[in-house]
Amino acid sequence: MLFDDRRAFATLxxxxxxxxxxxxxxxxxxxxxxxxxxxxxTFIKLYYSIKQFKGLANFSTxxxxxxxxxxxxxLRRNRFTDTTDVIPECATSTHNDTHIDxxxxxxxxxxxxxxxxxxxxxxxxxxxxxxSILQLPTGTIKSHLSRARNKLADFLKxxxxx
Amino acid sequence: xxxxxxxxxxEKLVKEFLKTHTHEPRPNxxxxxxxxNKLPEHRSSSCKIIMCITTFLSVVACGILLYLLxxxxxxxxxxxxxxxxxxxxxxxxxxxxxxxxxxxRLIKTYF
Numbered sequence: 725m726l727f728d729d730r731r732a733f734a735t736l737x738x739x740x741x742x743x744x745x746x747x748x749x750x751x752x753x754x755x756x757x758x759x760x761x762x763x764x765x766t767f768i769k770l771y772y773s774i775k776q777f778k779g780l781a782n783f784s785t786x787x788x789x790x791x792x793x794x795x796x797x798x799l800r801r802n803r804f805t806d807t808t809d810v811i812p813e814c815a816t817s818t819h820n821d822t823h824i825d826x827x828x829x830x831x832x833x834x835x836x837x838x839x840x841x842x843x844x845x846x847x848x849x850x851x852x853x854x855x856s857i858l859q860l861p862t863g864t865i866k867s868h869l870s871r872a873r874n875k876l877a878d879f880l881k882x883x884x885x886x
Numbered sequence: 887x888x889x890x891x892x893x894x895x896x897e898k899l900v901k902e903f904l905k906t907h908t909h910e911p912r913p914n915x916x917x918x919x920x921x922x923n924k925l926p927e928h929r930s931s932s933c934k935i936i937m938c939i940t941t942f943l944s945v946v947a948c949g950i951l952l953y954l955l956x957x958x959x960x961x962x963x964x965x966x967x968x969x970x971x972x973x974x975x976x977x978x979x980x981x982x983x984x985x986x987x988x989x990x991r992l993i994k995t996y997f
Binding site for chain 2: 730734737738741742745746749750754756759760763764767768771825826829841845846873874876877880881885
Protein backbone atom coordinates (compact mmCIF):
# COMPACT_ATOMS: atom_id res chain seq x y z
CA MET A 725 0.00 0.00 0.00
CA LEU A 726 1.23 3.50 -0.75
CA PHE A 727 1.47 5.12 2.65
CA ASP A 728 0.26 8.52 1.54
CA ASP A 729 -2.37 7.20 -0.76
CA ARG A 730 -5.49 8.30 1.03
CA ARG A 731 -7.77 6.42 -1.30
CA ALA A 732 -6.02 3.14 -0.50
CA PHE A 733 -6.13 3.94 3.20
CA ALA A 734 -9.84 4.78 2.94
CA THR A 735 -10.44 1.36 1.38
CA LEU A 736 -8.56 -0.24 4.25
CA UNK A 737 -10.62 1.72 6.81
CA UNK A 738 -13.85 0.81 5.01
CA UNK A 739 -12.88 -2.83 5.06
CA UNK A 740 -11.93 -3.08 8.73
CA UNK A 741 -14.16 -0.48 10.41
CA UNK A 742 -17.15 -2.75 11.17
CA UNK A 743 -15.07 -5.27 13.12
CA UNK A 744 -13.04 -2.62 14.96
CA UNK A 745 -16.18 -0.67 15.88
CA UNK A 746 -17.79 -3.91 17.08
CA UNK A 747 -14.71 -4.70 19.18
CA UNK A 748 -14.95 -1.29 20.87
CA UNK A 749 -18.71 -1.60 21.24
CA UNK A 750 -18.13 -4.66 23.42
CA UNK A 751 -15.27 -3.06 25.37
CA UNK A 752 -17.29 0.09 26.09
CA UNK A 753 -20.39 -1.98 26.82
CA UNK A 754 -22.50 -0.51 24.07
CA UNK A 755 -21.39 3.14 23.98
CA UNK A 756 -21.58 3.78 20.23
CA UNK A 757 -20.22 7.33 20.23
CA UNK A 758 -17.23 6.39 22.33
CA UNK A 759 -16.68 3.29 20.20
CA UNK A 760 -16.61 5.35 17.02
CA UNK A 761 -14.19 7.87 18.58
CA UNK A 762 -11.84 5.09 19.72
CA UNK A 763 -12.09 3.36 16.34
CA UNK A 764 -11.14 6.61 14.61
CA UNK A 765 -8.19 7.03 16.97
CA THR A 766 -7.14 3.47 16.11
CA PHE A 767 -7.11 4.14 12.36
CA ILE A 768 -5.23 7.40 12.79
CA LYS A 769 -2.59 5.59 14.87
CA LEU A 770 -2.50 2.91 12.19
CA TYR A 771 -1.85 5.58 9.56
CA TYR A 772 1.20 6.80 11.50
CA SER A 773 2.53 3.36 12.34
CA ILE A 774 1.75 1.40 9.17
CA LYS A 775 5.34 1.82 7.97
CA GLN A 776 6.43 -0.22 10.99
CA PHE A 777 4.23 -3.13 9.92
CA LYS A 778 6.67 -5.64 8.45
CA GLY A 779 4.08 -8.18 7.43
CA LEU A 780 5.43 -10.76 9.89
CA ALA A 781 2.17 -10.89 11.80
CA ASN A 782 -1.37 -11.00 10.46
CA PHE A 783 -2.48 -7.46 9.55
CA SER A 784 -5.74 -7.90 11.42
CA THR A 785 -3.84 -8.95 14.57
CA UNK A 786 -1.64 -5.85 14.19
CA UNK A 787 -4.71 -3.61 13.83
CA UNK A 788 -6.42 -5.17 16.85
CA UNK A 789 -3.25 -4.70 18.90
CA UNK A 790 -3.38 -0.97 18.13
CA UNK A 791 -7.10 -0.96 18.99
CA UNK A 792 -6.46 -2.68 22.32
CA UNK A 793 -3.68 -0.20 23.15
CA UNK A 794 -6.00 2.69 22.29
CA UNK A 795 -8.58 1.24 24.67
CA UNK A 796 -5.96 0.77 27.41
CA UNK A 797 -4.95 4.44 26.96
CA UNK A 798 -8.60 5.43 27.21
CA LEU A 799 -8.96 3.46 30.46
CA ARG A 800 -5.80 5.09 31.85
CA ARG A 801 -7.07 8.57 30.91
CA ASN A 802 -10.38 7.86 32.66
CA ARG A 803 -9.09 5.84 35.59
CA PHE A 804 -10.78 8.14 38.10
CA THR A 805 -14.15 7.74 36.42
CA ASP A 806 -15.53 4.38 37.46
CA THR A 807 -17.97 3.38 34.74
CA THR A 808 -18.19 -0.29 35.62
CA ASP A 809 -21.55 0.03 37.34
CA VAL A 810 -23.15 2.28 34.78
CA ILE A 811 -24.76 1.07 31.59
CA PRO A 812 -23.98 3.69 28.94
CA GLU A 813 -26.87 6.00 28.14
CA CYS A 814 -27.02 5.02 24.49
CA ALA A 815 -27.04 1.34 25.37
CA THR A 816 -30.21 1.72 27.39
CA SER A 817 -31.90 4.15 25.08
CA THR A 818 -31.14 2.81 21.62
CA HIS A 819 -30.83 -0.92 22.02
CA ASN A 820 -33.36 -3.54 22.84
CA ASP A 821 -33.36 -5.86 25.88
CA THR A 822 -31.05 -8.33 24.15
CA HIS A 823 -28.26 -5.77 24.01
CA ILE A 824 -28.81 -4.66 27.59
CA ASP A 825 -28.38 -8.29 28.59
CA UNK A 826 -25.02 -8.63 26.86
CA UNK A 827 -24.01 -5.26 28.31
CA UNK A 828 -24.86 -6.51 31.80
CA UNK A 829 -23.11 -9.79 31.15
CA UNK A 830 -19.93 -8.04 29.99
CA UNK A 831 -20.05 -5.79 33.04
CA UNK A 832 -19.24 -8.85 35.16
CA UNK A 833 -15.78 -8.98 33.57
CA UNK A 834 -12.59 -6.98 33.94
CA UNK A 835 -11.41 -5.07 30.81
CA UNK A 836 -8.77 -7.73 30.02
CA UNK A 837 -11.26 -10.58 30.46
CA UNK A 838 -13.77 -8.69 28.31
CA UNK A 839 -11.21 -8.19 25.54
CA UNK A 840 -10.12 -11.83 25.70
CA UNK A 841 -13.65 -13.22 25.64
CA UNK A 842 -14.72 -10.89 22.81
CA UNK A 843 -11.76 -11.83 20.63
CA UNK A 844 -12.05 -15.54 21.39
CA UNK A 845 -15.80 -16.13 21.19
CA UNK A 846 -17.15 -13.34 19.00
CA UNK A 847 -14.24 -12.86 16.59
CA UNK A 848 -13.37 -16.58 16.61
CA UNK A 849 -9.65 -16.01 17.15
CA UNK A 850 -7.20 -18.59 18.40
CA UNK A 851 -5.72 -18.29 21.90
CA UNK A 852 -2.31 -17.48 20.34
CA UNK A 853 -3.81 -14.61 18.35
CA UNK A 854 -5.59 -13.27 21.44
CA UNK A 855 -2.29 -13.49 23.31
CA SER A 856 -0.53 -11.57 20.54
CA ILE A 857 -3.20 -8.84 20.51
CA LEU A 858 -3.32 -8.43 24.29
CA GLN A 859 0.48 -8.88 24.52
CA LEU A 860 0.16 -11.52 27.26
CA PRO A 861 1.41 -15.12 27.49
CA THR A 862 -0.99 -17.78 26.20
CA GLY A 863 -1.23 -19.32 29.70
CA THR A 864 -2.45 -16.01 31.10
CA ILE A 865 -5.02 -15.71 28.30
CA LYS A 866 -6.29 -19.21 29.06
CA SER A 867 -6.69 -18.22 32.74
CA HIS A 868 -8.53 -15.03 31.77
CA LEU A 869 -10.81 -16.98 29.43
CA SER A 870 -11.54 -19.60 32.06
CA ARG A 871 -12.34 -17.01 34.74
CA ALA A 872 -14.45 -14.95 32.35
CA ARG A 873 -16.32 -18.06 31.20
CA ASN A 874 -17.14 -19.01 34.79
CA LYS A 875 -18.33 -15.50 35.63
CA LEU A 876 -20.49 -15.31 32.50
CA ALA A 877 -21.90 -18.80 33.02
CA ASP A 878 -22.86 -17.91 36.61
CA PHE A 879 -24.44 -14.65 35.47
CA LEU A 880 -26.38 -16.37 32.70
CA LYS A 881 -27.59 -19.18 34.98
CA UNK A 882 -28.70 -16.66 37.61
CA UNK A 883 -30.64 -14.78 34.93
CA UNK A 884 -32.43 -17.73 33.46
CA UNK A 885 -30.31 -18.38 30.36
CA UNK A 886 -30.05 -22.14 30.46
CA UNK B 887 -21.89 -34.22 36.61
CA UNK B 888 -18.11 -34.36 36.31
CA UNK B 889 -15.82 -31.34 35.83
CA UNK B 890 -15.31 -31.88 32.11
CA UNK B 891 -19.01 -32.08 31.39
CA UNK B 892 -19.66 -28.97 33.52
CA UNK B 893 -16.89 -27.11 31.71
CA UNK B 894 -18.31 -28.21 28.35
CA UNK B 895 -21.80 -27.02 29.32
CA UNK B 896 -20.53 -23.64 30.48
CA GLU B 897 -18.48 -23.27 27.32
CA LYS B 898 -21.54 -24.05 25.19
CA LEU B 899 -23.77 -21.71 27.18
CA VAL B 900 -21.35 -18.77 26.97
CA LYS B 901 -20.53 -19.39 23.32
CA GLU B 902 -24.19 -19.53 22.28
CA PHE B 903 -25.08 -16.48 24.33
CA LEU B 904 -22.26 -14.37 22.90
CA LYS B 905 -22.91 -15.51 19.33
CA THR B 906 -26.61 -14.74 19.45
CA HIS B 907 -26.52 -11.59 21.60
CA THR B 908 -23.52 -9.84 20.10
CA HIS B 909 -23.52 -6.05 19.61
CA GLU B 910 -23.45 -5.06 15.94
CA PRO B 911 -22.54 -1.45 15.16
CA ARG B 912 -25.09 0.44 13.14
CA PRO B 913 -23.88 1.31 9.62
CA ASN B 914 -22.09 4.64 9.68
CA UNK B 915 -21.52 5.94 6.16
CA UNK B 916 -19.57 8.93 7.45
CA UNK B 917 -17.08 6.98 9.52
CA UNK B 918 -14.44 6.49 6.79
CA UNK B 919 -14.81 10.06 5.49
CA UNK B 920 -14.44 11.52 8.99
CA UNK B 921 -11.40 9.35 9.69
CA UNK B 922 -9.71 10.37 6.44
CA ASN B 923 -10.44 14.04 7.20
CA LYS B 924 -8.63 13.67 10.52
CA LEU B 925 -5.44 12.45 8.85
CA PRO B 926 -2.54 14.90 8.72
CA GLU B 927 -2.07 17.08 5.66
CA HIS B 928 -0.10 15.24 3.03
CA ARG B 929 3.42 16.57 2.41
CA SER B 930 6.08 14.89 0.32
CA SER B 931 9.49 14.18 1.88
CA SER B 932 11.20 16.78 -0.37
CA CYS B 933 8.67 19.36 0.83
CA LYS B 934 9.53 18.47 4.44
CA ILE B 935 13.28 18.86 3.74
CA ILE B 936 12.75 22.27 2.08
CA MET B 937 10.62 23.40 5.05
CA CYS B 938 13.29 22.30 7.55
CA ILE B 939 16.12 24.01 5.63
CA THR B 940 14.10 27.24 5.21
CA THR B 941 13.24 27.29 8.91
CA PHE B 942 16.84 26.63 9.88
CA LEU B 943 18.17 29.37 7.58
CA SER B 944 15.55 31.84 8.83
CA VAL B 945 16.46 31.16 12.45
CA VAL B 946 20.19 31.59 11.64
CA ALA B 947 19.49 34.86 9.75
CA CYS B 948 17.41 36.21 12.65
CA GLY B 949 20.13 35.19 15.09
CA ILE B 950 22.80 37.02 13.04
CA LEU B 951 20.61 40.13 12.88
CA LEU B 952 20.10 40.05 16.64
CA TYR B 953 23.86 39.70 17.19
CA LEU B 954 24.97 42.43 14.76
CA LEU B 955 22.38 45.17 15.23
CA UNK B 956 22.89 45.99 18.94
CA UNK B 957 26.53 46.98 18.23
CA UNK B 958 25.38 49.51 15.61
CA UNK B 959 22.81 51.17 17.87
CA UNK B 960 25.46 52.88 19.98
CA UNK B 961 26.97 54.63 16.97
CA UNK B 962 23.72 55.68 15.29
CA UNK B 963 21.76 58.89 15.68
CA UNK B 964 18.60 59.06 17.73
CA UNK B 965 16.19 58.50 14.75
CA UNK B 966 18.12 55.49 13.63
CA UNK B 967 18.03 53.96 17.09
CA UNK B 968 14.28 53.56 16.78
CA UNK B 969 14.70 52.04 13.33
CA UNK B 970 17.35 49.63 14.63
CA UNK B 971 15.23 48.68 17.61
CA UNK B 972 12.31 48.00 15.28
CA UNK B 973 14.57 45.74 13.21
CA UNK B 974 15.59 43.86 16.33
CA UNK B 975 12.01 43.44 17.47
CA UNK B 976 10.98 42.29 13.99
CA UNK B 977 13.83 39.78 13.86
CA UNK B 978 12.96 38.52 17.35
CA UNK B 979 9.25 38.28 16.53
CA UNK B 980 10.06 36.43 13.31
CA UNK B 981 12.28 33.98 15.11
CA UNK B 982 9.73 33.36 17.87
CA UNK B 983 6.92 32.83 15.33
CA UNK B 984 9.02 30.38 13.30
CA UNK B 985 10.03 28.37 16.35
CA UNK B 986 6.47 28.41 17.71
CA UNK B 987 5.07 27.19 14.38
CA UNK B 988 7.54 24.32 14.27
CA UNK B 989 6.72 23.35 17.88
CA UNK B 990 2.97 23.42 17.13
CA ARG B 991 3.51 21.24 14.05
CA LEU B 992 5.57 18.78 16.07
CA ILE B 993 2.89 18.58 18.79
CA LYS B 994 0.14 18.12 16.16
CA THR B 995 2.11 15.37 14.45
CA TYR B 996 3.10 13.29 17.43
CA PHE B 997 0.42 13.89 20.11
